[in-house]
Amino acid sequence: DVKVTQSSRYLVKRTGEKVFLECVQDMDHENMFWYRQDPGLGLRLIYFSYDVKMKEKGDIPEGYSVSREKKERFSLILESASTNQTSMYLCASSLALSSGNTIYFGEGSWLTVV
Amino acid sequence: KQEVTQIPAALSVPEGENLVLNCSFTDSAIYNLQWFRQDPGKGLTSLLLIQSSQREQTSGRLNASLDKSSGRSTLYIAASQPGDSATYLCAVKTGANNLFFGTGTRLTVIP
Numbered sequence: 510d511v512k513v514t515q516s517s518r519y520l521v522k523r524t525g526e527k528v529f530l531e532c533v534q535d536m537d538h539e540n541m542f543w544y545r546q547d548p549g550l551g552l553r554l555i556y557f558s559y560d561v562k563m564k565e566k567g568d569i570p571e572g573y574s575v576s577r578e579k580k581e582r583f584s585l586i587l588e589s590a591s592t593n594q595t596s597m598y599l600c601a602s603s604l605a606l607s608s609g610n611t612i613y614f615g616e617g618s619w620l621t622v623v
Numbered sequence: 624k625q626e627v628t629q630i631p632a633a634l635s636v637p638e639g640e641n642l643v644l645n646c647s648f649t650d651s652a653i654y655n656l657q658w659f660r661q662d663p664g665k666g667l668t669s670l671l672l673i674q675s676s677q678r679e680q681t682s683g684r685l686n687a688s689l690d691k692s693s694g695r696s697t698l699y700i701a702a703s704q705p706g707d708s709a710t711y712l713c714a715v716k717t718g719a720n721n722l723f724f725g726t727g728t729r730l731t732v733i734p
Contacts, residue, residue: 513666551627551712551726567721599666609655609674612722614666 512536513615515600521621528587530618532600541583542601542612543567543575552599558583590622625650625717629725636703637733644698644728646713651691654716658687658698661710661727670711671698703732 516531534541542557544567554567556575564575572594576584583602587594598618604610626649636642646656655674659667671680671687673696679688686699696713710729714722 549726552714552724554721557721601667609672611657611669611672613669614659616666617664619664 513600513602513613515598515615515618517618518616519619521623522587522590524591524622526590526622528590528620528622530585530587530598530600530620532583532585532602532615533581534583534602534613535581536602536613537580538602538604538613539580540603540605540612541577542603543573543583543585544599544601545569545596546599546617547596555585555598587620590620592622594620595622596620625653625715625723627713627715627723627725629711629713629728631728632726633729633731635731635733638703638705640703640732641699641701642703642730644700644711644730646696646698646725648694648696648715648723650715650717651694652717653691656687656689656696656713656715657722658685658696659712659714661712663709667712700730703730705732705734708732 513534543555544552546552553569558564558577574586600615601612603612628647657672658670661667673680673689684701689696710727712727714724
């Protein structure tokens with residue numbers, strides 16, 4: 510079975526702190542994604558990566574950056590956390606989506622910025 | 624930009640009832656549509672994927688249909704059980720390497 514692992518399930522950070530959210534997948538997927546999920550807004554794509562060292566902005570990239578140095582690992586970085594970044598963050602991975610491959614999600618990381 | 628809508632936002636049914644969840648999308652130029660289940664505080668699990676050339680997919684008590692021309696999909700759950708209680712989300716794949724998600728329907732099956 511595909512496994513997408515988000516190492517931190519619950520985090521509490523202070524405003525202005527730099528925050529790292531880590532995600533690892535074990536199925537050699539080329540695509541990896543970071544979404545945030547907020548009540549009433551659904552899932553919104555922050556960044557995705559289709560290969561090592563490659564990244565593309567999603568719908569809401571402001572205030573975030575990403576790093577993909579190895580195929581299996583995709584990190585989301587909040588350079589200076591703010592209270593409006595309090596949310597559930599979901600990592601996902603897939604083979605090429607246009608070929609009808611499904612997308613696999615991690616369990617999510619709940620981030621609270623105080 | 625693709626918009627995906629799921630109505631109702633919440634639904635309660637007694638155990639054993641058959642039910643239908645709805646998903647509509649504004650741009651019919653899609654590659655596929657997926658239905659997901661999300662339990663409270665957890666990630667999403669893929670239930671069914673329908674390619675744009677298909678009309679429906681079935682898995683156990685679940686049946687998903689797709690009508691691209693009208694921009695609609697339904698998820699039919701037969702003989703509902705309390706364990707089916709969760710939030711169900713649909714997502715469509717368009718030209719970009721991205722999925723557009725609805726905000727989900729929260730289903731409660733009452734024993």
